[in-house]
Amino acid sequence: MRFVPAPCLKNGMICAKKIYGKNGELLLNNDAVIQETYINRIRELGISGVYIEDALSEGIEFVDIISETQRSTSVRTVKNLFEQIAVDAPAARARAQQLSQTVEDIVDSIIQNKDLNINLVDLKVFDDYTYYHCVNVGVLALLIAARMKWPHKKMHELGMAAMLHDVGKIFVDKKILIKPGSLTKEEFDEMKTHSERGFEYLRFGYPSFAQDLLRAINEHHERLDGKGYPQGKRSGQISEYARIIAIVDVFDALTSDRPYRAAMTPSDAIEYIMAETNKAFDPVIAKIFLSCVMPYSPGTTVKLSNGWVGIIVKNNFEASLRPCVRIIRHQLDELESDKDFKPYQIDLFRDPKCLDITVTGNIDR
Numbered sequence: 001m002r003f004v005p006a007p008c009l010k011n012g013m014i015c016a017k018k019i020y021g022k023n024g025e026l027l028l029n030n031d032a033v034i035q036e037t038y039i040n041r042i043r044e045l046g047i048s049g050v051y052i053e054d055a056l057s058e059g060i061e062f063v064d065i066i067s068e069t070q071r072s073t074s075v076r077t078v079k080n081l082f083e084q085i086a087v088d089a090p091a092a093r094a095r096a097q098q099l100s101q102t103v104e105d106i107v108d109s110i111i112q113n114k115d116l117n118i119n120l121v122d123l124k125v126f127d128d129y130t131y132y133h134c135v136n137v138g139v140l141a142l143l144i145a146a147r148m149k150w151p152h153k154k155m156h157e158l159g160m161a162a163m164l165h166d167v168g169k170i171f172v173d174k175k176i177l178i179k180p181g182s183l184t185k186e187e188f189d190e191m192k193t194h195s196e197r198g199f200e201y202l203r204f205g206y207p208s209f210a211q212d213l214l215r216a217i218n219e220h221h222e223r224l225d226g227k228g229y230p231q232g233k234r235s236g237q238i239s240e241y242a243r244i245i246a247i248v249d250v251f252d253a254l255t256s257d258r259p260y261r262a263a264m265t266p267s268d269a270i271e272y273i274m275a276e277t278n279k280a281f282d283p284v285i286a287k288i289f290l291s292c293v294m295p296y297s298p299g300t301t302v303k304l305s306n307g308w309v310g311i312i313v314k315n316n317f318e319a320s321l322r323p324c325v326r327i328i329r330h331q332l333d334e335l336e337s338d339k340d341f342k343p344y345q346i347d348l349f350r351d352p353k354c355l356d357i358t359v360t361g362n363i364d365r
């Protein structure tokens with residue numbers, strides 16, 4: 001399978017990975033033949049692209065860290081909970097119970113997954129950004145905890161805190177949350193209240209939640225250098241849960257399309273996290289996180305430093321810019337015209353003839 005960005009989708013392509021809509025409903029099944037109406041719907045919903053199956057990408061597979069069903073169920077659970085909090089507190093409590101079970105299941109999946117690395121599957125539905133974001137932050141935080149071999153109970157608390165980290169946004173004016181342009185100082189000040197409001201709400205509404213869980217919600221925007229909020233705490237004053245959530249929250253936000261900017265590529269987001277390590281982010285946690293993130297997922301079309309074009313087949317975790325690549329063209333400008341080219345595979349890490357070649361970027365066409 002390979003990833004085709006939404007603007008490049010064509011009639012007749014075969015969908016390789018299920019696409020879900022706003023409410024977790026199935027929009028496109030795998031094996032579905034893509035038609036004009038689907039393409040329009042995909043673009044309307046702001047879905048960045050579709051994984052397709054074709055001869056060029058035959059045999060290229062990858063597994064998400066949690067299953068598609070688990071991801072869509074989690075998004076639905078978080079959405080139901082957030083929506084209920086605003087209108088019906090007892091019903092919300094029942095949803096929180098469901099969320100606890102969902103996190104339990106994700107912890108189990110991650111512990112059982114031997115391959116604790118992230119293959120980004122960026123098929124987020126724009127309207128439901130908040131809920132997808134919460135689930136991604138939960139999964140990424142748990143990945144770090146699994147790498148650190150945390151006990152199950154601690155992982156569960158961290159997972160709950162990560163899924164609920166932005167619950168306070170329910171109390172922020174929706175106009176500010178969805179504003180397409182940059183925020184005024186007053187609007188930003190209002191936005192910044194979300195961590196404390198979420199913390200206060202859960203502290204009183206959910207007294208059974210562990211102190212560490214609640215504290216992480218309050219501190220997820222604190223930064224090592226004291227430039228965060230709400231209290232401008234510094235390194236040792238910030239809890240370990242919050243220091244984990246801070247990194248994965250920023251990483252997922254940067255790699256998502258937002259009303260005011262397009263998504264950054266994972267490789268650019270990795271560079272951002274590196275640049276902010278020691279200033280904003282904990283160096284030990286950042287190092288563990290970055291060792292799990294590969295800048296290019298299998299199925300991504302990339303250009304190489306010698307001008308060749310290929311599809312990522314498999315990552316080499318020892319060297320993230322030296323994956324196995326299926327070369328599909330020798331020149332970027334001949335994407336459509338060179339029909340006789342026979343694709344072949346190279347391993348940029350193991351093949352001695354390829355040691356001077358690296359991946360230099362994505363190709364969005």
Ligand SMILES: [Fe+2]
Nearest residue numbers: 165166220221
């Ligand atoms: Fe936040």
